[in-house]
Every structure is written in structure tokens, then in C-alpha cells.
Amino acid sequence: MNALNSLTQEDLGSAAQRERRRRILDATISLASHGGFDAVQMRAVAEQADVALGTLYRYFPSKIHLLVSALGREFEEAQARRAGKPIPGDTPAERVGLILGRTTKALQKDPNLTEALTRAFMFADASVSAEIHHVGLILTSMLTEAMSGRQDEGEPTEEEIAVARVIGDVWLSSLVGWVTGRSSAEDVEKSMTVAIRLLLR
Amino acid sequence: MNALNSLTQEDLGSAAQRERRRRILDATISLASHGGFDAVQMRAVAEQADVALGTLYRYFPSKIHLLVSALGREFEEAQARRAGKPIPGDTPAERVGLILGRTTKALQKDPNLTEALTRAFMFADASVSAEIHHVGLILTSMLTEAMSGRQDEGEPTEEEIAVARVIGDVWLSSLVGWVTGRSSAEDVEKSMTVAIRLLLR
DNA sequence: CGTCAAAGTGGAACATGTTCCTATTATTGC
DNA sequence: GCAATAATAGGAACATGTTCCACTTTGACG
Numbered sequence: 001m002n003a004l005n006s007l008t009q010e011d012l013g014s015a016a017q018r019e020r021r022r023r024i025l026d027a028t029i030s031l032a033s034h035g036g037f038d039a040v041q042m043r044a045v046a047e048q049a050d051v052a053l054g055t056l057y058r059y060f061p062s063k064i065h066l067l068v069s070a071l072g073r074e075f076e077e078a079q080a081r082r083a084g085k086p087i088p089g090d091t092p093a094e095r096v097g098l099i100l101g102r103t104t105k106a107l108q109k110d111p112n113l114t115e116a117l118t119r120a121f122m123f124a125d126a127s128v129s130a131e132i133h134h135v136g137l138i139l140t141s142m143l144t145e146a147m148s149g150r151q152d153e154g155e156p157t158e159e160e161i162a163v164a165r166v167i168g169d170v171w172l173s174s175l176v177g178w179v180t181g182r183s184s185a186e187d188v189e190k191s192m193t194v195a196i197r198l199l200l201r
Numbered sequence: 202m203n204a205l206n207s208l209t210q211e212d213l214g215s216a217a218q219r220e221r222r223r224r225i226l227d228a229t230i231s232l233a234s235h236g237g238f239d240a241v242q243m244r245a246v247a248e249q250a251d252v253a254l255g256t257l258y259r260y261f262p263s264k265i266h267l268l269v270s271a272l273g274r275e276f277e278e279a280q281a282r283r284a285g286k287p288i289p290g291d292t293p294a295e296r297v298g299l300i301l302g303r304t305t306k307a308l309q310k311d312p313n314l315t316e317a318l319t320r321a322f323m324f325a326d327a328s329v330s331a332e333i334h335h336v337g338l339i340l341t342s343m344l345t346e347a348m349s350g351r352q353d354e355g356e357p358t359e360e361e362i363a364v365a366r367v368i369g370d371v372w373l374s375s376l377v378g379w380v381t382g383r384s385s386a387e388d389v390e391k392s393m394t395v396a397i398r399l400l401l402r
Numbered sequence: 403c404g405t406c407a408a409a410g411t412g413g414a415a416c417a418t419g420t421t422c423c424t425a426t427t428a429t430t431g432c
Numbered sequence: 433g434c435a436a437t438a439a440t441a442g443g444a445a446c447a448t449g450t451t452c453c454a455c456t457t458t459g460a461c462g
Contacts, residue, residue: 014429017439042419052441054422063419122323126382133383162395166371169392173370181327182334191370194363198400215459218409243449253411255452264449 023049024059028070032116040067040116061127067120068131074117075138078103082142084151092147093200099146100171100192107175108185115179122176140164147200163199170195224250225260229271233317241268241317262328268321269332275318276339279304283343285352293348294401300347301372301393308376309386316380323377341365348401364400371396 027048031040042063046056060066089095107114124132143164144156156164174191177183228249232241243264247257261267290296308315325333344365345357357365375392378384 016428020440038418041417053420053443055440057420058439061420119324122377123320124381124383129383163399165392166367166396166399169374169396170367170370172374176323180325182330191366195367195370198364198367217458221410239448242447254413254450256410258450259409262450 020049020051020055021059024051024056024066025070025073028066029074029113032067032070033110033113036112037067037116037119039112042066064120064124065128065131067116068124068128068135071117071121072131072134072138075135078106079138079142086151087146087149089146089149091200092149093196095146095149096143096167096200097193097196099142100167100196101189103142104171104175104185104188104192108178108188111179114175118172118175118179122172136168139168143167166199167192167195221250221252221256222260225252225257225267226271226274229267230275230314233268233271234311234314237313238268238317238320240313243267265321265325266329266332268317269325269329269336272318272322273332273335273339276336279307280339280343287352288347288350290350292401293350294397296347296350297344297368297401298394298397300343301368301397302390304343305372305376305386305389305393309379309389312380315376319373319376319380323373337369340369344368367400368393368396 024045027045028040031044031048040063042056043053045066046053049056051059056066060069087095087099089098121132121135140161141156144160145151147160147164148154148156170191174183174188178185178188225246228246229241232245232249241264243257244254246267247254250257252260257267261270288296288300290299322333322336341362342357345361346352348361348365349355349357371392375384375389379386379389
């Protein structure tokens with residue numbers, strides 16, 4: 001286990017530690033939701049989570065690890081909420097459009113949180129690759145499931161994965177544009193519609 | 202003129218000021234090239250450019266402005282070097298693949314510089330939108346020119362622009378993956394090949 | 403030339419991410 | 433239960449982006 005990685009669930013034997021980790025991530029989400037990336041200050045997170053600054057750094061070796069881990073937890077929860085519910089729509093384009101639109105709208109309801117998590121994701125370097133990869137997998141599987149219309153049963157094809165990656169990239173780029181105030185919510189929707197039309201026809 | 206924006210050429214009447222601006226950007230590129238994003242420290246830039254720290258902030262209101270402006274200058278120079286030279290290749294896919302491959306290879310020759318500029322680009326917020334937009338335009342026009350095979354004469358179609366944007370997004374996302382050490386140079390090439398195949402067929 | 407405003411200098415001061423150290427508390431192996 | 437080990441608390445210290453200020457230089461104008 002690399003010391004640069006943040007502690008994952010498996011490493012945390014004791015309930016008290018899982019509890020601390022939860023409190024830290026809760027504080028992170030709460031602060032991010034109020035004031036975005038800049039409001040997630042390590043001292044503030046530590047205080048709100050009721051742990052010492054050193055402990056915070058023991059659990060998450062940097063602010064970026066912390067935020068990307070929080071993003072990972074959010075994605076997991078969203079994935080769990082989707083589980084078992086088939087995505088409506090008759091064509092891959094419809095289903096992907098629908099789920100992306102739904103997710104985008106959910107993100108846009110909490111702009112500060114989205115800004116904090118998105119920027120951390122884009123700024124993360126190699127030391128965060130495990131957490132990043134985790135998030136990437138959930139995103140890709142969300143898209144391939146929407147494309148194929150099936151859930152879990154049956155692996156996606158290479159082609160489906162390739163298309164999902166491209167769509168995911170476009171989605172991320174346009175989210176970045178939105179969270180940084182360079183483009184509007186409608187612009188994001190429009191980009192996604194165009195990308196889906198070009199890729200899923 | 203918004204005080205938050207960096208001084209552009211037009212604002213700089215005196216030759217001494219243009220000269221200072223050039224020295225600052227030169228120092229930025231030089232430091233970035235040596236040690237990447239982290240090595241571009243404002244005090245170091247000021248010292249190497251032989252200006253006071255306050256003056257540096259007068260010209261560029263933040264490190265991100267500074268780096269994105271440097272990226273803008275590099276893009277302009279690259280665009281000027283391309284001017285007039287037709288892109289070889291018989292199909293849009295070939296031409297786009299060629300020019301993207303060429304550009305990617307050039308960037309990969311100076312990983313530190315690329316890392317610094319790319320991260321600044323992705324981290325930039327709304328106060329940098331002018332500079333970001335400038336870079337975005339050059340990138341899009343590079344791609345539409347490659348697609349159509351013509352230079353300047355004749356505006357690109359809506360469809361060409363839409364495809365160029367998607368390809369640009371994928372390219373940026375995969376560059377981010379590369380500069381942050383999460384994917385290899387070959388991965389970038391592969392992503393681009395796949396995106397081009399999916400979009401330009 | 404003398405004057406005045408703008409620009410530049412040098413450097414202190416501040417904010418926040420990160421590191422480090424010591425004392426205290428919890429956990430674990432015997 | 434006790435000794436050893438690990439984890440946490442509390443907080444100082446450091447690094448770097450950013451702001452601010454007092455002073456000097458430059459350049460434009462009458």
C-alpha cells in the first residue's frame with residue numbers, strides 16, 4: 001500500500017476509524033456545498049469533522065485526495081440508487097441522453113459542490129490515480145449500461161466502452177466549462193446532445 | 202476593461218511595457234519547462250523576468266492568468282507556423298489524425314511545460330474566460346481547417362464546428378490524463394484515433 | 403524645466419495547504 | 433492487567449499565492 005494513497009475502507013479496521021472517515025467526508029461535502037472548492041479548507045474540515053489536522057492528513061494526504069474521495073463516495077451512492085432500476089428510453093441515444101441529462105441536472109442543483117468536486121477531479125495528479133480510476137469506472141459503466149439498456153448482465157462491447165469514454169470526456173470538459181463559469185447550463189445540455197447525436201446514430 | 206483581466210497587447214502602449222510583458226512570459230515558459238506547474242512560482246517568475254512582484258501581478262492578476270496567457274502565446278505562434286502550409290492527407294480523418302498526432306508529439310517533447318499549461322487551462326475560472334476563449338478558438342479552427350482541408354477561405358459548417366469541439370474535448374481530457382501521469386503517451390494517441398474513427402467516418 | 407499622475411521597486415504581511423513535533427489516548431499482544 | 437505500539441490531539445512552523453504599502457522612477461504636459 002502506497003503511503004501516498006488515502007486510506008480506503010478496507011484499511012480501516014475499527015468502527016471508530018470508519019466513523020472518523022465518514023465524518024471527514026461529510027464535513028468535506030458540507031463545506032464544498034456551501035462555498036465550493038475554496039471553502040474546503042483543511043483546517044475547517046478538520047474542525048467540523050472534529051479531528052486534528054494531522055489526523056485529517058493521515059486519512060487523506062492532500063486536499064485533492066480528500067475531494068476526489070468525496071466524489072467517489074457520491075458516485076457510489078448514486079450508482080447504488082440507480083441499481084436495479086432500468087433506464088427508460090427506446091434507443092441508446094435516448095437512454096444516454098436521459099441519464100446524462102438527469103445527472104447533469106442533479107449536479108447543477110448544487111453548483112458549489114459540483115465545482116469543488118469537478119475541479120479536484122481535473123487537478124488530480126498521479127498520486128490520486130486509484131481514486132480517479134474508481135470514479136472513471138463508475139462513470140463509464142453508467143454510460144455503457146445506458147447504451148445497452150441492460151444492467152450488469154453481460155459485459156459491454158469494446159465499441160460501447162470506446163463510445164462511453166468519448167461521451168464521458170465531452171461531458172467532463174463541458175462540466176468544467178460550466179463550473180468555471182465559462183458556459184451556461186444550457187450549453188452543457190447542448191454539448192451533450194450534439195455529442196450523443198454524433199456518436200450514437 | 203475589467204481589472205481582473207490581464208493586460209493584453211493593445212493596452213500596452215510603451216515599448217518598455219511590451220518588453221516587460223515578453224520577459225515575464227519568457228520566464229514563465231522557461232520555469233514551466235524546467236519544473237512544470239509547481240516550478241512556476243510567482244517570486245521566481247518576477248525575479249527571472251527582472252520585475253517586482255507587484256509589477257508581475259499588475260500584468261497578470263494570478264498565476265493561472267499568467268500560465269493561460271503563456272499558453273495563448275504558444276498557440277498563436279504554432280498557428281503562425283502552420284499558416285499557409287496545407288495539411289497533407291486525403292480524408293478529414295487522415296488530416297485531423299495527422300495534425301493532432303503532430304501536435305501531441307510536440308507537446309510530449311516538453312512534458313513539464315505541457316503539464317503546467319494544461320493544468321492552468323483546466324483550472325482557470327471565469328475571470329480568465331477571455332484568455333481561455335482565445336485558446337479555444339485557435340484550437341477549434343486548427344481542427345476545422347484540418348477537417349475541411351482548406352485554410353481560412355470559407356467558414357466551417359456548423360457540423361464541422363460541432364465535431365471539432367467534441368474532438369477537442371476528448372483531446373483535452375486525454376491530455377489531462379497524460380500530464381497528470383494517469384495515462385501514457387500511447388493512450389493519448391489511441392483515444393484520439395478512436396474518437397476520430399467514431400466521429401469522422 | 404517643474405509638476406503631477408501613473409508605473410515600478412522592494413519587501414512586509416497575510417491566507418491556506420502541508421509538514422512536523424510532543425504529549426496524550428486507544429489498541430494490541432502477552 | 434501491563435507493556436509496547438499505534439493513532440490522535442493540539443498546534444507551531446514552513447511554503448507559496450496574493451495583497452498592500454511607502455518610496456522611487458518614468459513619462460506626459462504645461
